[in-house]
Structure formats: C-alpha cells, structure tokens
Amino acid sequence: MDGTIAGKLAEMGVTLPDAPPPQATYVPFVITGNTVYVSGQVSQGPDGLILGRLGEDMDVEAGAAAARSCAISLLAQVSKACGGDLERLVRVVKLTGFVNSTADFTDHPKVINGASDFFVEAMGEKGRHARSAVGMVALPLGVAVEVEGIFEIA
Template identity: 50%
Template sequence: MPGQIEDRLTALGITLPEATAPVANYVPSVRTGNLAVISGQIPLSDGKPAFTGLLGRDLSLEEGQAAARLCGVNLIAQLKAVCNGDLERVTRIVRLGVFVAATPDFTDHPKVANGISDLMVEVFGDAGRHARAAVGCASLPLGVPVEVDAMVEVAD
C-alpha cells in the first residue's frame, strides 16, 4: 500500500526510475547506523544525460534548476532502494552537496541548487529541509551541469 511519500510523488507527477548502477569503482550508497550516504546523482533520463553544458554559457538558470530537480528524482530512487522500497523510512534529509558546472563568472549556484532543495521539501515535507553546500566546478561527468550527493537519516 502506497504511503504518504509515494502519494506526494504521484501528485507531483513523478515516476521514479530504477536506481542506477555505479559506473566506476564505488557503490551507489552506504548505510551506517541510521545514516545513508547517497553517491552523486546526475540528471539522467532513460540512462542518458537529459542536460549537458555549463551554466552561464549553454544553459539558463531555469534549465540548471530542472537539471538539479532531475538529480533529486534519481536521488530519491536511490533512497527507495536503500529503504527496501519504503520511502516512509526516510526521517530526514540531512545534507545535500550540489555541484554546478559553470563558467567562472556564474554566481547563481545556490539558485540552481534550489531545484533539488525545493523538491526535497515538496516530497518529504519538513523532513526534507536540509543543510546544503552549492559549489561551482569546471566540469562534471558526461558533461552534465549538476551532480548531487546526500546524507539522509533512515529509520530501521
């Protein structure tokens, strides 16, 4: 029976993809006690980058926010796998690390990161409010503009 989180996802029109497998020598998540650490998620759709390029040159702020939101959808898919299919076990999004590939003069990294931050609150309510870092970088894997990792508290 779907829970509150699944109902919110449905209301938002979000269908979670299957959690993607790692593409290098790492695991998609690590669980220690009640803390789940989710490896970096990029804006993949159907296994391919949905966005490529740099903020400030190739992509608008709104496109960057959409890319961050898609990273969030993929992150929630990883969380669902960590929680054995039960997203009701997520008790708190503790921290998000948001990496934004941008030109040197681009300074709206926090606004790009709002794409995922807003999604976490929409989906998890107050438990989705989190600490966050939004950091600019020169490039990211596959030429994507955003990558996001997370620390999440999960109930047993």
C-alpha cells in the same frame, strides 16, 4: 493525498526511476546506523544525460531542472537502500550540489534550489536540509549538475 511520500510523489506526477547503477568503482550508497550516504547523482532525464554548462549554454531555470533530476535519482537510491519502503525515510540531512559552470557564473544556489525545492515539496519539513552549492570547471560526462546526499532512515 494519503500522507505518504509515495502518495505525494504521485500527486506531483513523479515516478521514481530505477536507481542508476554506478559508472565507476564505487557503490551508489552506504548505510551506517540510521544514515544513508548516497553517491553523487548526475543530471539525467528520460532521454539520457542532461549536459551543459551554466553561464554558457544553460540558464538558471534549465540548471534547476537538471538539479531536480538529480534529487529524483537520489530519492530512487534511498528507496533502494530502504528495500523500496520510502516511509523509512525520516529526513533529508544534507545535500551537496556541484554545478558545471563558467568562471563568472555566481547563481549556483539558485540552480541547486531545484533539488532542495523538490525535497521540500515531496516531504515538507522533513525535506529541509543543510546544503552546499559550488561551481566546478567540469563534471563527469559533461553533465550540468551532480548532487550527493545524506539521509536519515528508520
């Protein structure tokens, strides 16, 4: 391992996708000072959107995998914000995770751990962050999870 974020991603077998374009009237990220605010990234994989509702047709493990996909898209947006230089990423500051779930589902934190665990694995201590994890009656396009993030860059 070469000690870089890109090196760790390669070791993890993760290739960042192209940063997903916005699906409505907003920008994918805003940079102010040394902070990057990344708009919510929805769960998607190589075969398209990851749809479902936790507590109905998805279990926690599948939800965590969906949240991990959101984290990968967040990192793709940060990479784009940094002109492709992920080494400018100083730390993950905060994630807010939204889980498409039934009213009686209460394991939202375990689902959003999929995103949090990804950042800690990829970045070590710099990946640890403040976080919120909440349930929603519906998410855009019927996706299982959406995660937004705040990042510090150099």
